[in-house]
Amino acid sequence: MKTISIINLKGGVAKTISATNIAHILAVVHNKRVLLVDNDKQGNASKMFGLHSYDKPSVAEVMTTRNVNLDEIIAHTQYANLDLIPANMTLLKANLEVMFDTTRPQQTRFKTALRSVEDEYDYCIIDNAPDINISTINALVASDDILIPIKIDKFAFDGLAELKEQIENTKEDLNPGLCLRGCFVTCYQRNEVNKQGEEWLKTQTEYPVFNTHIRRTEKVDESTFATTPIIEYSRRCGAARDYLKFVEEYLSK
Ligand SMILES: Nc1ncnc2c1ncn2[C@@H]1O[C@H](COP(=O)(O)OP(=O)(O)O)[C@@H](O)[C@H]1O
Numbered sequence: 001m002k003t004i005s006i007i008n009l010k011g012g013v014a015k016t017i018s019a020t021n022i023a024h025i026l027a028v029v030h031n032k033r034v035l036l037v038d039n040d041k042q043g044n045a046s047k048m049f050g051l052h053s054y055d056k057p058s059v060a061e062v063m064t065t066r067n068v069n070l071d072e073i074i075a076h077t078q079y080a081n082l083d084l085i086p087a088n089m090t091l092l093k094a095n096l097e098v099m100f101d102t103t104r105p106q107q108t109r110f111k112t113a114l115r116s117v118e119d120e121y122d123y124c125i126i127d128n129a130p131d132i133n134i135s136t137i138n139a140l141v142a143s144d145d146i147l148i149p150i151k152i153d154k155f156a157f158d159g160l161a162e163l164k165e166q167i168e169n170t171k172e173d174l175n176p177g178l179c180l181r182g183c184f185v186t187c188y189q190r191n192e193v194n195k196q197g198e199e200w201l202k203t204q205t206e207y208p209v210f211n212t213h214i215r216r217t218e219k220v221d222e223s224t225f226a227t228t229p230i231i232e233y234s235r236r237c238g239a240a241r242d243y244l245k246f247v248e249e250y251l252s253k
């Protein structure tokens, strides 16, 4: 199982849209067995698959339960190859609980839990919150690859240095195999700001950048209301085609 974290310290940059659609495309188009982990208390990835709930265990229990049984937490989506560990607001309290519980390792709980299903899935995609907290650190420790979605605006590159530092620290201390596979531009519009922002990103050497950007399309907003992955909602729209291409680029590298 290859584990990929979608992460950026900023909100509203299409982390969730990317995580859910990449997971869905890997499962449906590439026939991979995929586990999507919603690692944000907002639970938006869970909502996209109609699996947001307070009646069932969620990612909070993965953080707090000793010898957790993931089979009791993993929910099935309507897509045969795509399963989900949901999230809800209980993750807030779970994070505090983990911080105060020093009786066992705090940063390796995802890694340990995910090991129990590593033969059941080809890919695990983690949708993260715009934060560095014990949940995101657990995600970085459990991940092989990192993808950073970037929406070009005046503040687009804020927090990138801090994120990079956190990645480096995680690599040094807890997960030497961690790889920043690259940034990719989301919500791309044909204007000067986007062109220059993307060009700037490609000139600097510290962050690898994917060739494929994801175009801004109103269909994406509509697809969230329809709680339907973009290629199911509108296969021909720019963003659907770009996510298909992006996944191909990721797989070919
Ligand atoms: N390619 C796109 N075109 C148009 N709107 C988009 C696109 N990608 C994301 N959005 C919109 O941007 C908003 C933020 O996306 P989301 O994935 O929730 O961001 P994050 O998880 O980083 O906070 C949502 O309203 C979503 O519909």
Ligand SMILES: [Mg+2]
Pocket (backbone or CB within 6 Å): 015, 016, 017, 040, 042, 044, 128
């Ligand atoms: Mg999100």
